[in-house]
Amino acid sequence: MIEFGKLNTLTISNRRDNQIYLDGGELGEIALADKDVKGQVGDSLRVFVYIDGKNQTIATTVIPKAQADEVACLKVVSLSHAGAFLDWGLPKDLLLPFSEQKGKMVEGRSVLVRLFLDENNRIAASMLLDDFIQDEAFYYKDGQAVTLMIADETELGFKAVVDHKYWGVLYKNEIFQPLRRGQVVSGFIKKVRPDRKLDLILSQEKYGQKVDGTSEKILAVLEKHGGYIGLTDKSPPEMIYDTFAVSKKVFKQAIGGLYKQRRIVIEDNGIRLVGKD
Structure with missing residues (x-):
């Protein structure tokens, strides 16, 4: 089954008129957007599949800067009556609708967003991270390695998104490097608190060490x-x-x-x- 807004492994089902077609299962054949990809019928390709603004299913070997259900820091490249458009690494820019914006949009400025699928499986972006990122985390253990997206600076330190899913906190007195909003860093779960909230740390090295x-x-x-x-x-x-x-x-x-x-x-x-x- 095709996962829209994500990478899929699909098989080449046909080649005609210098065009590659992929087996999309229930969706039928999906034309590959790339024109310079080599491959024969029966070969498998790792492709990103999404529905564009014209409701056309698109497959491409180009990997975007972020996929559905991920948090990313993306640059605003244009503004329109539909909202803001973000550079996500594909030819067609990503829509950030007015209803999903926070604050004034400025071309050239980067914003922290979470990518999601709308009711028609079209991928879009949202700045309303609290609608998607959870405060209570499960299945983590103290000392576990995680990927962090740095978000807002607070009186305590920095809020960070853990593995695109959960909020956690990096405490000011345990940060020994400059951090900026949108930065991706490796970190660790320092402690899973009784309320299931996450305390984070960038290094497991003890202070004396x-x-x-x-x-x-x-x-x-x-x-x-x-x-x-x-x-x-x-x-x-x-x-x-x-x-x-x-x-x-x-x-x-x-x-x-x-x-x-x-x-x-x-x-x-x-x-x-x-x-x-």
């Missing part, structure tokens, strides 16, 4: 740069992250430990390896 690892990175960078780098515990967090991919707090702990071990000297404008004057 992170400090120790950063200490080794600092020593390696110092050796590479002749024993001196122009960073201290007073440097901007962005500079520290760009160099070592850790928070300023972790960096300060690491150089503090190295200083106590008499492996570095902390100067006004940088740090220096002991013995590298």
Whole structure:
């Protein structure tokens, strides 16, 4: 059975007039939109199948930026009387209807949307994520690896969509890298709370392990740069992250430990390896 708005594996049923036709089961033959695909009758192709605005069934080997039931950050490419149209990687842009919009639409700006099928199995986008994303998650375990889509920043940290289905929270004091809305990152379930809501974390590495690892990175960078780098515990967090991919707090702990071990000297404008004057 064909899954509209998703990838399907279909068999080539016919070739005529330089056109490939696929076996669509109950739908009959489906013409392949791509003209440069090679294949013989009986071959299988992995294709994306959807119904366009003219109610025509389309099959293509081009994989879009998102499929039905997925969350994606897509750019607004045009505005019309029907709504906004988004670039989703296919020749025909994706409709974001007025009824599914939040805030003012601006061409060139990216929006966070969830793709869905309407009553006619046509694929469209919605910015009303709470209509689709659930607060209570099931079948997850503490420590389980997941894919996260970063959503809104809050007082606690960041809301994130877990595996396109559930809301979770990344806490501010456990984020050691810059995040932006629409960014896709790997993460872990830190804890499944009693109310089935998800606490998330980007790394399972313990804080002490992170400090120790950063200490080794600092020593390696110092050796590479002749024993001196122009960073201290007073440097901007962005500079520290760009160099070592850790928070300023972790960096300060690491150089503090190295200083106590008499492996570095902390100067006004940088740090220096002991013995590298």
